[in-house]
Amino acid sequence: MSHAHEVARLLLIDDHPLIRSGLRLCLEMTTDLRVIGEAEHAEGALAFLHARLARDPLGRTLPHMVLMDLNMPGMGGLSLIEQLHQQFPHIAVLVLSMYDRTDSIVHAIRAGARGYLLKDEPAPHIVAAVHAVMQGRMVFSAEVKMRLSATEAVKQRLTQREREVLAYLSRGYSNKGIAQLLNVSVRTVETHRLNIRGKLNIESQPGLAQYAVEAAQALMPWSDGATPSSDGKDSRVTRAPQEPPSTVPRAPRIPVASPALASLKKDI
Incomplete structure (x- = not known):
């Protein structure tokens, strides 16, 4: 389905009224875009x-x-994307955020977002991105594309076991805890950590821990739906059990245009 020849209805969600006002102003300067609502949090949306x-x-x-x-505030953006993807699959989600961390980008894509823009994008670029998503394409800021490509390159350099170690590090596990989970010795885990640091040119253990928090989810997705948060603890996104009405059309299939995106989308 394409909305290229009709007025596209938009809902803005941001907890800053000034940002919502600015977005509404730039979007409604285009005759085929109309903001029909605003919300400052997920529950309101x-x-x-x-x-x-x-x-x-x-x-x-x-x-x-x-x-x-x-x-x-409240539920949070990632949980909201999942809720929207489950309950209203025909509604496209475009993220506009100041966060350029790899984990935020990957989580948003896996949750169902069709694009990820940074808030420093010029207004014409945001309008163009809205049009592109409405035509069934995925869109990303240049910095976001670079991070996705870099993540794919790293994934090719690390072994499966090294990615597992990195993922458990992102959850805050110690060497001993990782060893028990993987049924290997602590010395083996230490060797994997050393190899990871060498392959990724990370100089210190704290640097490795920080990298794990920011990027491990892109390298080793969890099968149980858990995702590492910035403090190393698990966070779970609750999937909505409700099915959308059968009369509401589903969104068009989004083509995957790059190996990096293919790697991310295969786990959705």
Whole structure:
């Protein structure tokens, strides 16, 4: 489905009113884009969508796209993307965030986002990205593309076991804990850590720990749905059990255009 020849309805989600106002202004300067709602947090956005769906079960007044930040009070941006992907799969999600960390980017893509822009993008680029996503393409800021490509290159350099060690480091496990989980000796884990540092040109153990937190999820996704948070603890995104109404059309399949994206999308 393409919305190229109709006015696209947008929902803005950001906890800063000034940013929402600026986005609305630049988006509505284009005749084929219309902001139909704003929310400052995930709960408000879901309430807005369910209220619209209650008034029109066919979903004819729902937004075509959500343009949202990740950092927000309450539920949080990543959980909201998952909720939207499950409950409203026809709504495209485009992230506009100040966070350029690899883990944030990868988590957003796996959760169902179709693009990731940084907030320093010029207004015309944001408008162009909205149009591109509405036409079924995935879009990323240049810095985001570089990070995804770098992650893929690192993935090719590390062995499967090294990626497992890195992933457990991101969860805050000690060498002894990792050894027990992998059924190997502590010395073997220490050797893997040393090899990882050498391959990635990381000089210190704290540097390795920081890298693990930021990038391990892209290199070794968890099968149980858990994702490492910035403090090294597990965080779980609750999947919504509700199915969207059968009358609401599903989103078009997004083509995967690069090996890096293919690697990320295969685990969704």
